[in-house]
Amino acid sequence: MTILSSASAPDSLAGLPETERQLRIDLAAAFRIIARLDWHEAVANHFSVATSADGKKFLMNPKWKHFSLMRASELVHLDADDASTAEGPDAPDPTAWFIHGTMHAKLPQARCILHVHSPYATALSCLADPELKPIDQTSARFFNRIAIDKGFSGMADSLDEGLRLADLLGNRRVLMMGNHGVLVIGNSVAEAFDELYHLERACRTLMLAYATGQPVSVLSPEIAEATAQDWETYSDGAFAHLAEMKRILDREDPGYAN
Numbered sequence: 001m002t003i004l005s006s007a008s009a010p011d012s013l014a015g016l017p018e019t020e021r022q023l024r025i026d027l028a029a030a031f032r033i034i035a036r037l038d039w040h041e042a043v044a045n046h047f048s049v050a051t052s053a054d055g056k057k058f059l060m061n062p063k064w065k066h067f068s069l070m071r072a073s074e075l076v077h078l079d080a081d082d083a084s085t086a087e088g089p090d091a092p093d094p095t096a097w098f099i100h101g102t103m104h105a106k107l108p109q110a111r112c113i114l115h116v117h118s119p120y121a122t123a124l125s126c127l128a129d130p131e132l133k134p135i136d137q138t139s140a141r142f143f144n145r146i147a148i149d150k151g152f153s154g155m156a157d158s159l160d161e162g163l164r165l166a167d168l169l170g171n172r173r174v175l176m177m178g179n180h181g182v183l184v185i186g187n188s189v190a191e192a193f194d195e196l197y198h199l200e201r202a203c204r205t206l207m208l209a210y211a212t213g214q215p216v217s218v219l220s221p222e223i224a225e226a227t228a229q230d231w232e233t234y235s236d237g238a239f240a241h242l243a244e245m246k247r248i249l250d251r252e253d254p255g256y257a258n
């Protein structure tokens with residue numbers, strides 16, 4: 001893989017195509033927001049966003065960089081078709097490139113891929129039944145829309161693992177990774193971020209309900225499906241959500257956009 005660009009100078013965004021510049025700013029914002037929510041895991045986990053039509057060129061976080069410090073100019077630009085130069089000092093683990101590159105290439109709708117070990121989704125993924133039951137408006141958003149991977153086999157990431165995860169995800173947007181965490185995709189950074197946000201909130205509500213020890217009242221499949229369909233008319237909300245979060249960052253933590 002080739003690092004197409006890994007600029008670090010604050011003004012380096014100026015020479016980039018406007019589309020890439022915006023993708024960098026949005027993805028850097030997503031990293032900082034996720035860190036604020038305490039859904040990061042030390043300096044691990046990866047977010048990526050495709051920059052080419054075939055998904056094989058994509059931006060990703062540099063190696064060992066804390067989410068809370070991410071800058072748009074520091075994201076590395078990778079090409080899944082060029083494995084010759086994996087030696088760059090900022091290059092992520094090559095297997096992470098392969099997994100994200102494979103998923104971007106195989107799933108046209110996976111323009112943005114976010115993987116985290118967020119607390120409540122990960123806790124739910126560790127239950128014998130990791131299904132996100134539809135018990136309220138937010139959890140019903142995901143009714144019959146989550147793929148579940150019960151095949152955790154350690155940290156053995158590989159190209160084959162990317163193919164396996166892409167097949168498992170299919171046309172869904174959320175992969176609940178049993179005994180591990182979650183992976184969310186979207187057509188844009190805003191949509192993937194909004195999906196992840198509501199997923200973690202839904203998992204929090206379900207885990208808090210479970211924690212009472214009382215029986216959980218699960219919505220009927222008809223009501224859950226109707227609610228999920230209602231959510232699908234709200235895609236504008238995802239863009240407004242990220243835009244508002246960026247306004248908060250602009251006020252309190254503006255370095256992400258450099």
Ligand SMILES: [Zn+2]
Nearest residue numbers: 116117180181
């Ligand atoms: Zn992970």
